[in-house]
Amino acid sequence: MKRRQFVTTTAAGAVAATAAGALPGPAIAQGKRRWRMVTTWPRNFPGLGTGANYLARLITEASEGRLEVEVYGAGELVPAFEAMDAVGSGTAEMGHGAPYYWKGKVRATEFIAVLPFGLNAQELNAWFYHGGGQELADEAYAQMNCKFFPAGNSGVQMAGWFNREINSLEDLKGLKMRIPGLGGEVMKAAGAVVVNLPGGEIMPALQSGSIDATEWVGPYNDLAFGFYKVAKYYYYPGWHEPGTCIDCFINLDAWNDLPKDLQAVVEGACRAANVAMLSEFTAANEDSLEVLVKKHGVVVKPLPDDVLTRLGELAGQVLDGIAAEDALARKVLDSILDFRRKALAWNELSELAFARARLLPFPYARG
Numbered sequence: 324m325k326r327r328q329f330v331t332t333t334a335a336g337a338v339a340a341t342a343a344g345a346l347p348g349p350a351i352a353q354g355k356r357r358w359r360m361v362t363t364w365p366r367n368f369p370g371l372g373t374g375a376n377y378l379a380r381l382i383t384e385a386s387e388g389r390l391e392v393e394v395y396g397a398g399e400l401v402p403a404f405e406a407m408d409a410v411g412s413g414t415a416e417m418g419h420g421a422p423y424y425w426k427g428k429v430r431a432t433e434f435i436a437v438l439p440f441g442l443n444a445q446e447l448n449a450w451f452y453h454g455g456g457q458e459l460a461d462e463a464y465a466q467m468n469c470k471f472f473p474a475g476n477s478g479v480q481m482a483g484w485f486n487r488e489i490n491s492l493e494d495l496k497g498l499k500m501r502i503p504g505l506g507g508e509v510m511k512a513a514g515a516v517v518v519n520l521p522g523g524e525i526m527p528a529l530q531s532g533s534i535d536a537t538e539w540v541g542p543y544n545d546l547a548f549g550f551y552k553v554a555k556y557y558y559y560p561g562w563h564e565p566g567t568c569i570d571c572f573i574n575l576d577a578w579n580d581l582p583k584d585l586q587a588v589v590e591g592a593c594r595a596a597n598v599a600m601l602s603e604f605t606a607a608n609e610d611s612l613e614v615l616v617k618k619h620g621v622v623v624k625p626l627p628d629d630v631l632t633r634l635g636e637l638a639g640q641v642l643d644g645i646a647a648e649d650a651l652a653r654k655v656l657d658s659i660l661d662f663r664r665k666a667l668a669w670n671e672l673s674e675l676a677f678a679r680a681r682l683l684p685f686p687y688a689r690g
């Protein structure tokens with residue numbers, strides 16, 4: 324019934340378009356649409372670029388080619404950080420990136436991406452799908468003429484690579500660290516000298532001593548970069564990025580122009596891609612951690628509790644400061660913090676308690 328309805332609607336639409344003299348462009352031929360997906364990642368970048376490829380393939384195949392999505396790596400159609408402008412203006416129909424890249428346009432996107440000491444991946448998805456997050460994100464993205472979907476997640480990241488030990492708050496003072504975003508603002512407030520460098524410039528900076536530390540993602544991506552060759556200690560946990568959202572953004576006109584069934588294909592594909600990326604990061608992080616520790620002898624250390632506590636205090640101040648300047652950011656932050664309050668209580672009794680129980684010293688606990 325759906326299919327028949329679609330055929331009828333499409334035929335009627337085509338007739339109407341022709342009658343109005345507004346012939347559909349080459350992007351819509353015989354009911355087929357072709358969308359360009361611009362990304363902020365190099366083509367095929369592990370986890371992120373491959374996640375974009377997966378999403379595009381899923382939409383194309385699930386729609387039986389009625390909506391064909393073609394992926395462009397960063398710089399192929401537009402530079403990485405112009406992806407949102409390209410999609411908002413209709414140069415491309417779809418994009419794949421991370422919400423915090425758009426904070427210069429809509430401040431609230433920074434909170435949608437991830438909060439220091441905020442929600443983990445599962446909780447963030449729960450907020451999007453069942454806690455009002457989708458609606459708030461749509462409100463934010465509509466200001467950029469886009470529809471939003473969560474389409475991936477890195478999972479909990481690592482605190483980063485350090486060339487000196489962090490034993491107390493004093494050790495953060497004057498520490499030169501590459502750490503972007505909200506985490507960087509918190510580290511700055513803690514007395515660190517914060518720099519932002521693109522991925523390719525991190526290795527030489529660590530090697531020459533122009534920085535003492537860097538964060539990147541987690542074992543999977545960090546192993547690929549080879550940071551273990553130039554930094555001594557690998558610290559956890561990634562308090563600054565406990566589960567970073569990867570976004571899919573769609574030109575609002577292109578989205579509204581889709582028939583309902585193709586909208587459902589896109590939404591479903593984004594949900595699938597969201598889970599697929601988190602699963603890939605999880606599996607690859609597990610494998611890569613083993614390689615880092617067993618093969619490369621990396622020293623893995625936890626940040627001390629008093630350091631984390633201070634970073635948490637400062638994070639609260641940084642978030643409040645941003646929210647005070649922007650009404651939508653305030654609304655988003657309040658929603659996430661309300662969700663977080665309940666998540667903390669449930670997590671303590673569920674994931675946290677279970678993770679502890681699983682580590683108790685019974686015979687097959689650690690293998």
Ligand code: CA
Pocket residue numbers: 480538539540564
């Ligand atoms: Ca990171």
